[in-house]
Amino acid sequence: MRSKVLAVAVAAALGVTSFQVAAAPQKNTGKVTVSSSELAEMRAQIAALQAKVEELETKSDAQTDAQVQTSQSIADVQTKVATAKPSDDLSKRLDKLDKLVSNTKVGGTMFFDLTDIDHKEQVGTGPNRKVDGHGSVNGTGFDVKRFYLTVDHQFDDIWSANLTTDFNYQSTLSQTSLFVKKAYVQGKFDPLLQLRFGAADMPWIPFVEKWYGYRFLENTLTDRSIEGGRSGATATAGGVGAFGNSSDWGIHALGANTGDNSINYQLSVVNGRGYKNLTRSNNVDTEGRFGYSPIENMVIAVGGYQGKRGNDVENGAPTRDATRGDAMIAYRDKTFGFGGEYMTANNWDDVLRYAGTGPVPLSIKDKATGYSLWADWKFAEGFALFARYDKLDYKYYTVANLQRKLNDKYYNAGVSYDVLKNLRLALAYKHNQLDGPVDAYTYKTNEIGFWGMLSF
Structure with missing residues (x-):
């Protein structure tokens, strides 16, 4: 224009x-x-x-x-x-991908430390000797004690699945291992009725860990090994293991409600060898727990274990049941936490019954009793003081019915700081002393340094 x-x-x-x-x-x-x-x-x-x-x-x-x-x-x-609209096939694929991502959670937890260990042993009236042995290695080192990688998937409102792997590394031993800690399918039919099939948390140890709160620093009483051993006057054996498993393969029924006057329970029927061993046997083991909370921040719980720990195999030696009884009372709120655990176990290490043939075993029966007390106080934003004391008596008997006794004392104390919501560090001191199996043997382990827990 x-x-x-x-x-x-x-x-x-x-x-x-x-x-x-x-x-x-x-x-x-x-x-x-x-x-x-x-x-x-x-x-x-x-x-x-x-x-x-x-x-x-x-x-x-x-x-x-x-x-x-x-x-x-x-x-x-x-x-x-x-x-424009995607094709039906593409739309279905996108829906499946969205559902998979939305219903799947990936997380992890790492326990690590940087500490110095001083381990000494004494036989009779002889001098204290600084040596490596019985589970303790002298010196300074960085350890990743545990690294759990967890995948949770929710199929629908009832069914879900969990896979948790466990990675372990110790620099002083140059040792690494990777294994399955948990692998189960769960049906949640009601808050008071859940069923898990596979390797899953056992009723007692993980429950106590939740109320204790400092698992990254030390295992709980039932799960903590005695680093000495039952081997005559010099205790040259590798030590007495834990008195329970934190996870095992089997069927697990559990449930809980919340608030004041609430209850919780779990009953597990398992193989008995723990999550690292899928060995079959002629019998299954059972472990149970029942807890009552008069107020929401407090729990009173009892539990027990019975079974042959996977040792009842075809053409094997005669066996007896290993048993364990547990009790705990604990309280925890935003400022204070304290509690106590008691356990007693019979024939935990002597499930195999001596029939009078073959090499004479060091021990034919055993008994252990112990208790643990702990407390922590959040005195400032992100900071807390904590302490714990354990005492455990372990007795075993020879074929001649001679008693050998191990007295184990353990304590720790320190201060923790929540660097982030999912990162906690602790500066602590730990002491462990074993006397026995006769009066002529003693060992002491002192450890000081930093411990930490990272979760995501």
């Missing part, structure tokens, strides 16, 4: 100029005269100008049409994109 107006203006200007030339007075005659050749030339110029005007109009119209077509094409594409 603008080019057309310009062309008309130019034509008008040329017309006016021609008219002025044609009308210019002749000085000699006083008459206006235009020769035929001049008139023809002006007409030719006007014709040429008209042709250019028509050419410009044609180009302008073509450009306008192209702009309209382009705008319409863009609008059509935008409409198609806005209303």
Whole structure:
């Protein structure tokens, strides 16, 4: 449009100029005269100008049409994109992927430390000797005691699955291992009725750990090994192991409600060898727990274990039941936490019954009793003081019915700081002393340093 107006203006200007030339007075005659050749030339110029005007109009119209077509094409594409839908197959795949991501949670927990250990042993009235042995290694080192990687998937409102792997590394021993800690399918039919099939938490140890709160620093009483051993006057054996498993393969029924006057329970029927060993036997073991909370921040719980710990195998030695009884009372709120645990166990290490043939065993029966007391106080934002004391007496008997006794004392104390919501550090001191199995043997272990727990 603008080019057309310009062309008309130019034509008008040329017309006016021609008219002025044609009308210019002749000085000699006083008459206006235009020769035929001049008139023809002006007409030719006007014709040429008209042709250019028509050419410009044609180009302008073509450009306008192209702009309209382009705008319409863009609008059509935008409409198609806005209303486009994926194919049914792609839509189903996207829905499955979204459901998988939304219903799956991945997390992890790491226990680590940087400490210095001083371990000394004494036989009779001899000198204390700083040596490596009985589970303690002298020196300074960084350890990753545990690294749990957990995957939880929720199939629907009832069914879910859990896989937890456990990685262990100790720099002083140059030892690494990776194994399955938990692998189970769960059906949650009611808060008071859940069923787990596979390797899952046992009723007692994980329950006590929850109320204790400092598992990253030390195992609980039932789960803590005695680092000495039952091997005569010099205790040269590798030590007495824990008196329970934190996870085992089997069927687990559990439930709990919340608030004041609430209850919790768990009953597990398992193989008996722990999560690291899937060995079958002729009998299964059982462990149970029942807890009552008169107020929400407090619990009173009792539990027990009975079974052959996976030792009743075909063509094997005669066996007896290993038994354990447990009790705990604990309280925890935002500022204070304290509690106590008691345990007693019979024939935990002597499930195999001596029949009078073959090599004479060191021990034919055993008994252990012990207790643990702990407390912590959050005295400032993120800071807490904590302490714990354990005492355990372990007795075993020889074929001649001679009693050997191990007295184990343990305590720790320190201060913890919550660096982040999911990162806790503790500066602590730990002491462990074993006397026995006769009066002529003693060992002491002192450890100081930093312990930490990282979760995500």
